[in-house]
Amino acid sequence: MKRTLIACLFGALALFAWTITSVAADNPTVVQVGTNGALTEAPFHIAQAKGYFQAEGLDVHFVPFVSAAFMIAPLGAGQLDAGGGAPTAGLYNAVARGIDVRAVADLGTDPPGYGFQKLIVRTALITSGRFKTIKDLKGMTIAVAAQGATAYVAIGSLLNKAGLKRDEVKLTYLGYTDQVAALRNGAIDASLMPEPNATLAVATGVAKQIEGDDAFYPNQEVACLIYGHSFLKEHRDVGVRFMRAYLRGVRYYDDALKGGKLAGPNANDVIAIMTAATTLKDPAVYHALTPHYANSKGFVNLVSMTADLASLRADGLVESQSIKAEDAVDNGFVSDALK
16 A cells, blocks of 8 residues: 555656646746857857757847946846856846846856967057067957956956056957957957857957966956846746756757867867857867856856956955955855756
8 A cells, every 4th residue: 555655756757847847848838048149148049059048948049248347237127037158247236236136157267278268469569579478468359348347357357467557558448359350450459258259350460379377377267147136036946947057058068078078978069069059160160269168067166266366356346345356146046956
């Protein structure tokens, strides 16, 4: 009798689980996700292509932005559910003002060998001898995607190690595609540019790679998965489902990594997915570039975020003197997904 009861109970649970999955598949929840075209978004495209989002009953739509800095307002207003990009000064300022945005998972870091943000310098400046070492950046115009972004902090670290101050260079803020054009016409001299844009710029001959960010600011939390009001307050269950699919995408991506390249067991499949999902269609570029690393357990690097926050506050870009990095983080989604 007891065995029969247990068997019936497990049968009922299995039927319930199948029913929920079936209903989710038949009535998928639409999710709007902000993207900026960086390679760090590979797990998004993998989760889409491999059916991980669909398995969670999600119909994911990608919305392009110049950078994560411009995603904060629509995330806080519930117009976007999630976004991928740098934990900028705008994120900390928004949280300090009570806006519902939080970094919920790692999207991309730069441990040794995976310096996917590259300092590149115009070829003409190298050929002429104007640029020989990092100290020669003095007086030059350097581009990053947005003021207060992680690349902004990394540039500060690079200059500091060369004995330069931020006001000894001219920082300008441009989208990645515009940076390539600006290098070509001489409007900028250098850039801290993420992949694949860096490799593309070098391939055109307009610039040369100097070094990756892992050489001067390793293990930085360069990009995060960010949730807005919708997932944080109204549909937390959907946020957990999205996280489960996302982490499956991360782990598939990490299995494509080997020796600082896309050369692991899943590399060819990941490259095929990216060529199908993005505007970059040349597999050779993916084989040549330096990929980022993503934490397979999902959690962001709070040590890095704390250091970046201190730098942003020192430059007057973060209004609050009391906000902490952990105030801008919600680990609950990763914790629930890992269960």
